[in-house]
Amino acid sequence: MEMDPTTRTQQPIVTGTTVIGIKYKDGVMLAADTLGSYGTMARYKDVRRISKVSDNCIIGVSGEISDYQQIQKMLKEKHTEDINHDDGYSKSPKEIYNYLRAILYQKRNKGNPLWNQMLVAGYNNNKNFLGYVDLIGTSYEEDFVATGFGAHLALPLIREKWDPELEEGEARALLEDCLRVCYYRDCKAFYRIQIAKVTEPDEDGNMVMISEPYNITTEWETANFDLRHPHNGQDGSSW
DSSP: OOOOOOOSSSSEEEEEEOEEEEEEEEEEEEEEOEEEEEEEEESSOOOOOEEEEETTTTEEEEHHHHHHHHHHHHHHHHHHHHHTTSSOOOHHHHHHHHHHHHHHHHEEEEEEOOEEEEEEEEEEEEEEEEEETTTTEEEOOSSSEETHHHHTTTTTHHHHHHOOOOOHHHHHHHHHHHHHHHHHOOOTTTTTEEEEEESSOOSSSSOOEOOOOOOOOOOOOOOOOOHTTTTSTTOOOOO
16 A cells, blocks of 8 residues: 655754844844754754744744744735735734644644744734744743743843843843854854844834844853963963
């Protein structure tokens, strides 16, 4: 008996790591690097894991990149439905969050999960929104949240410095510091990052801004061995 080929994701192949989201005084901000890892190899250097869903909502996704592309396709179809109805209504960030929660939980129950953790960020009715959804349907709303290794490396830094009255520049600097630490400590992180924000409409009516990728500064200088081990030879070796 011939068996049809498997068409579902058995395990993650090309993956992205940490995405971090925080609420601040004027809106919500997400940050992620642009590395797509093929196993443990840093294979793709320009994988953009933050995308616009609607005029007031963005998502940031870690995990399997092909499943992220499937999520983008589903969200685009939903947005197209809203446009085709032509009634002036579009889904709020919380409705998009609940839709993703239901989809991921349903696929988990079918044994065909979308291997992703994602953050949904938006601004609606003068309120900012930040929610988390993962591949088994776990979901919650929070003032700040991180996926992947960032849940262990970044959250302690955010807990120490976060304040609901953070200015935009302070929020951006905090996210850059967190991704810098992730780059130092996580072998699947990268120094090239994107930052996105959702705020009140500007003078042109725009609420979403997603930056082009840029490099964060890093510092790799360490003390010489001869300074740490003055009893050793003058060549700076530890032998």
